[in-house]
Structures are given as C-alpha cells and as structure tokens.
Amino acid sequence: MRKMTAIFFAAVLSISLAACENFLDEPGSNTAPSSESLPSQEISVLEEASSSGQDEEVDRENILVAYFSWADNAILAEDVDAVASPSVIAPGNVQELAGWVQEETGGDLFAIRVTEPYPSDWDECLARANQERGDQARPVLQEQVENLEQYDTVFLGYPNWWYGVPMALLTFLEENDLSGKRVYLFCSHGTGGLSNSVEIITEAIPNATISNNIFDCYEEEASSSQGDIQSWVAELGYTSVPEREEKTAGTQLSVAWGENQVIYSLNDSSAAQSLLEQLPLTVAVEDYSTNEKIFYPPQELDTSDTPIASGGAGTLAYYAPWGDVVMFYGDYNENPSLFELGQIVSGEELVAQMSGSITIAAA
Ligand SMILES: Cc1cc2nc3c(=O)[nH]c(=O)nc-3n(C[C@H](O)[C@H](O)[C@H](O)COP(=O)(O)O)c2cc1C
Structure with missing residues (x-):
C-alpha cells in the first residue's frame, strides 16, 4: 500500500510538474535540501543550535512531542479497496515516529488535529491539501497545548505535504509560540525528502533554536524505524529514565x-x-x-x-x-x-x- 502510494505520488508529481503551476514553486524542489542550499542566515541558526546542543543527559520533564499525521486527521474508512483506491492507513507514519520519540524521551505527546478532517481518499486529500497550500490556509485546530511555557524542548513531527508542510502545522506554529525553545524536527516523506519543509518551519518560528540534526525517513521505511529513532534521540542526549534505570x-x-x-x-x-x-x-x-x-x-x-x-x-x-x-x-x-x-x-x-x-x- 505504501509502495503504491509512493509510486502514485511520484506519478502525480511528474504529471503535475508540467500541468499544475500550484504544485511546485520551482522545478526540482522535490529533492531534500542540502545544508549548502539553505540561506546563510538559516545555516548559522542551525549550526549554533548543534554546537550548543546536548551532551550526556538532559532534563526530560520539559519535553513536548507535537506532531501532525494524516491518519489522525482523517475519518478512517473501514472497507477500503487498497488497490483501486489508495487511502489513509492507521497508524500514520509520523504518528508512529512520534510515539517512539515519546517513549524515548518521556515527553508529553500532542497530536495536531484539525476540526475538519481530511478525506481518507488519497486523491481527495491531495486535492484539498493543495488547495489549502495555494490559499495559504490555516486550518482550524481542535485544541491547543496546555501550559506551553513549561516546555523548553519540542520535538516537532510532520509529513512532507506538497513539498512543504501540512498547513495545519503552520496554524500550530502560529498559535503556539515556540520562541526561545529548542526544536528538533522529524519528518516522514515520499520521494521528495524534506523538500522545503525546513525552510518553511524556520521562517515560521524565527526565534526558536532549530537543531540541524533532523530525523527523516522514507514513507516505506517509517514502520521499521524504531531503532533509528532510538539512536537519533540518544544522539541528541535524551536517554530515557526507565532505560537507564533498567540498565543500572x-x-x-x-x-x-x-x-x-x-x-x-x-x-x-x-x-x-x-x-x-x-x-x-x-x-x-x-x-x-x-x-x-x-x-x-x-x-x-x-x-x-x-x-x-x-x-x-x-x-x-x-x-x-x-x-x-x-x-x-x-x-x-x-x-x-x-x-x-x-x-x-x-x-x-x-x-x-x-x-x-x-x-x-x-x-
Ligand atoms: C496530501 C499529501 C501530500 C504529500 N506530498 C508529498 C510531497 O510533496 N513530497 C513527498 O515526498 N511526499 C509527499 N506525501 C507523502 C507523505 O509525506 C508520506 O506518505 C508520509 O510518510 C506520510 O506520513 P503520515 O502517514 O504520518 O501522514 C504527501 C502525502 C499527502 C497525503
């Protein structure tokens, strides 16, 4: 199913490159940006974040794991013909990644949910997401993070949507001020990699410190990425308390x-x-x-x-x-x-x- 959606999406992309102006800002933007391709100001923010980064172990009382995933933003169809009609599948890729990040860090999990769910049908979801992107929409969210000020570290997860981020992620970033917080990004995507998502997020939260150590995985590899998430989180210095206690x-x-x-x-x-x-x-x-x-x-x-x-x-x-x-x-x-x-x-x-x-x- 994932493979099929990937192939399907790649096909849609290649058709849309020629046919749909709204689909791409620029040709070739469906490849992950290297750090060289980031504007210099962003590079300095990111590098600063990494050098002031974590060492051994960090306080985990103050971690928020916020994420957006299609699967918990759609009405899940029971009897979908997965071959004829690609459709959303639970758990979502980013939802799974977020669960593992939460397990590792002991942080609080927050699912970004819109009030008006997306279609569970792939084509229809693509169309609505593209419309929202064209309109620079800010879909309304169901709820806000409580006591945001208690968190100084935020793991922010999202799928690549239309070479960027779901517009609901921008609603989230505008309604929840992450200024001064340390932010770690994780993303699942199709063949487009991170595309422009990092730039979009950096622009949306200029006063947050975004680490350049970003976790991303191809959609088909998301469900087998628990070990990679564990290594990433450990690399950032977040060894979970239970794990440490079990060890010693x-x-x-x-x-x-x-x-x-x-x-x-x-x-x-x-x-x-x-x-x-x-x-x-x-x-x-x-x-x-x-x-x-x-x-x-x-x-x-x-x-x-x-x-x-x-x-x-x-x-x-x-x-x-x-x-x-x-x-x-x-x-x-x-x-x-x-x-x-x-x-x-x-x-x-x-x-x-x-x-x-x-x-x-x-x-
Ligand atoms: C509306 C929509 C737009 C997407 N746009 C892109 C894209 O531009 N580039 C890409 O690589 N993948 C794209 N994808 C694929 C998702 O990023 C990928 O399947 C991701 O793993 C989904 O995570 P989720 O299950 O948590 O939503 C898109 C998926 C959807 C539903």
Missing part, C-alpha cells in the same frame, strides 16, 4: 585481579551509569589513607542524579573533585563531594588486599 539498578560490577574477585551491586544513579558506559576497564589500583582502594576511570562520572555515599565499609563511591572511584574497606565520613555508586555483594574481606592491575567489568 541491580547491575553487578566485578573487580578482578589475579585469582580474586569482588562483586558490587550498582545503584540506579547517573554516576553508576557513566561508570558502566566505560567498562570494561583495566587500570592500576592505588591505596589511599587506611580505608580506601581507589582507581581513576578515564572519564569523569556524571553526578547530577547520584546520592551522597553513606553506606560505611563495603561502599563503592566516586570522589568528584579528584575523579576517582573509591572502594571502602573501613568506615568513612560523609562528604558532599563523595557520591555512592553501589554496595559490595561478595569478597568484602578481599578489598583491603587489592593491588596491582585490576579489571572492572559488568558481571
């Missing part, structure tokens, strides 16, 4: 040297996660004071969401000012810079004897 909580860490092994159980902190991401490691263990064995992981750990160490002997901790991981075999005083990574599970009596080169790995 109760994960065991082995510290081995010679014939000996000590096992720790990690907590679900961001610092434990940062340590896990650097494993396996083989490093030199050092003595510190009379109650600690320490080692230095190659990279600093992220302590943003990590409790202060308080567990006494057997604690695995991180001393942020020096960037060393500490294995306590005696009591210690609490310290606001000393963060807890986990607790010993076995081999407690061996910690004091640890020496030389140790290998740390997830057990």
